[in-house]
Amino acid sequence: MNVPPRIVDVGATAPYRISIGPGLLDDGDLLATTLRGRHALIVSDANVAPLYADRLEAALRRAKPNLHIARHVVAAGEAEKTLANFGTVIEALAALGATRDASVIALGGGVVGDMAGFAAACWMRGIDCVQVPSTLLAMVDSSVGGKTAVDIPQGKNLVGAFHPPRAVIADTGMLHTLPPRELRAGLAEVIKYGAIIDASFLAWLEAHCDGLLAGDDALLADAIARSCQHKAAITERDPFEHGERALLNFGHTFGHAIEAEQGYAEGLNHGEAVAVGMVLAARLSQALDMATRADADHLQMLLQRFGLPTAIPASLDADALLARMRLDKKTQASGLRFILWDRAGAASVVADVDEAAVLGVLRRAQ
Ligand SMILES: NC(=O)c1ccc[n+]([C@@H]2O[C@H](COP(=O)([O-])OP(=O)(O)OC[C@H]3O[C@@H](n4cnc5c(N)ncnc54)[C@H](O)[C@@H]3O)[C@@H](O)[C@H]2O)c1
Numbered sequence: 259m260n261v262p263p264r265i266v267d268v269g270a271t272a273p274y275r276i277s278i279g280p281g282l283l284d285d286g287d288l289l290a291t292t293l294r295g296r297h298a299l300i301v302s303d304a305n306v307a308p309l310y311a312d313r314l315e316a317a318l319r320r321a322k323p324n325l326h327i328a329r330h331v332v333a334a335g336e337a338e339k340t341l342a343n344f345g346t347v348i349e350a351l352a353a354l355g356a357t358r359d360a361s362v363i364a365l366g367g368g369v370v371g372d373m374a375g376f377a378a379a380c381w382m383r384g385i386d387c388v389q390v391p392s393t394l395l396a397m398v399d400s401s402v403g404g405k406t407a408v409d410i411p412q413g414k415n416l417v418g419a420f421h422p423p424r425a426v427i428a429d430t431g432m433l434h435t436l437p438p439r440e441l442r443a444g445l446a447e448v449i450k451y452g453a454i455i456d457a458s459f460l461a462w463l464e465a466h467c468d469g470l471l472a473g474d475d476a477l478l479a480d481a482i483a484r485s486c487q488h489k490a491a492i493t494e495r496d497p498f499e500h501g502e503r504a505l506l507n508f509g510h511t512f513g514h515a516i517e518a519e520q521g522y523a524e525g526l527n528h529g530e531a532v533a534v535g536m537v538l539a540a541r542l543s544q545a546l547d548m549a550t551r552a553d554a555d556h557l558q559m560l561l562q563r564f565g566l567p568t569a570i571p572a573s574l575d576a577d578a579l580l581a582r583m584r585l586d587k588k589t590q591a592s593g594l595r596f597i598l599w600d601r602a603g604a605a606s607v608v609a610d611v612d613e614a615a616v617l618g619v620l621r622r623a624q
């Protein structure tokens with residue numbers, strides 16, 4: 259099916275454009291207009307590079323024959339989003355002789371996007387990063403908004419910087435090679451937008467569950483564009499998470515604790531951990547008389563229909579998860595801060611949440 263490209267322009271101090279559509283990877287002119295200097299480092303992972311790096315590089319060479327291009331490929335997976343691998347990206351920039359007008363091109367999922375973006379934020383105190391997301395999750399969330407980071411054993415994304423992309427180029431054709439599990443993980447973050455800010459989008463997702471899971475191109479393009487519009491609007495108004503941007507963290511206090519406690523290796527991936535986290539946040543909201551039981555049940559049922567997990571893996575300990583949350587980036591001196599759920603399309607930031615209530619929810623969710 260022929261799906262027309264979509265454009266989402268993000269305002270803010272450093273405006274950028276999100277281009278969404280099939281075949282954009284081969285659009286050398288589009289790519290080249292985002293590059294300012296003579297050097298470009300393509301950062302990718304061992305699954306994505308063999309599939310797409312040659313096409314990207316060929317398009318760039320056609321459009322900008324004098325560009326010095328190097329490629330840096332890391333192993334795939336969350337366990338690779340490390341300070342050590344961040345260091346290898348920095349070394350690759352040095353080897354390329356990247357000047358301050360050079361660009362990092364992040365070709366991959368959120369792991370590559372976050373790590374390459376962080377390297378771009380740090381090299382010479384900040385060079386351009388063009389995000390070329392290859393997973394649904396990266397197209398709807400991680401490539402937009404400028405959060406970059408790596409994980410450390412003590413916690414997810416604890417070392418990072420805000421560094422907005424120069425441009426986002428999402429070639430939706432790349433989703434055809436994405437494993438179904440990763441498609442579902444991306445849909446968890448899509449459902450998040452509906453849950454926190456857009457009840458009609460949540461209803462639309464519910465109505466189109468089967469088509470989205472089947473990878474229908476037009477439905478996915480709609481879901482990506484609508485998600486990007488939401489993320490663009492919020493991050494434009496609150497780029498540094500002083501206020502409403504924190505809503506995008508719905509499900510993440512629990513989810514990040516799960517990912518860190520698993521050691522980033524086995525078990526749930528980010529989107530899956532966020533799915534579990536959204537259910538736990540809804541149950542906590544129910545325990546604190548913010549959300550109704552019927553609404554929390556409905557959200558859980560919807561995530562299950564999308565083939566997403568909604569329970570904490572039995573191997574994880576509730577007290578250990580609670581201890582992880584004390585190092586969540588939303589936690590303050592006064593205590594835990596959560597994004598709690600009011601109802602479909604509405605969520606709130608709540609400070610000083612009682613740890614006993616959190617522990618109760620954790621214990622009941624296994
Ligand atoms: N910066 C942000 O705002 C933000 C937002 C959400 C998530 N994140 C981060 O994003 C990360 C998760 O990203 P993710 O879900 O994209 O995971 P990922 O980058 O690990 O990609 C998932 C898997 O899919 C493979 N893959 C990627 N594209 C493919 C394609 N087109 N075809 C075949 N295989 C492909 C990858 O090699 C990997 O094995 C987490 O680290 C999370 O913290 C960041």
Ligand SMILES: O=C(O)C(=O)C[C@@H](O)[C@H](O)[C@H](O)COP(=O)(O)O
Binds near residue numbers: 499
């Ligand atoms: O962009 C944001 O803001 C988000 O919270 C989006 C999340 O989906 C994403 O996982 C983000 O990396 C989490 O942020 P963190 O500040 O908790 O690391």
Ligand SMILES: [Zn+2]
Binds near residue numbers: 510528532
């Ligand atoms: Zn997330």
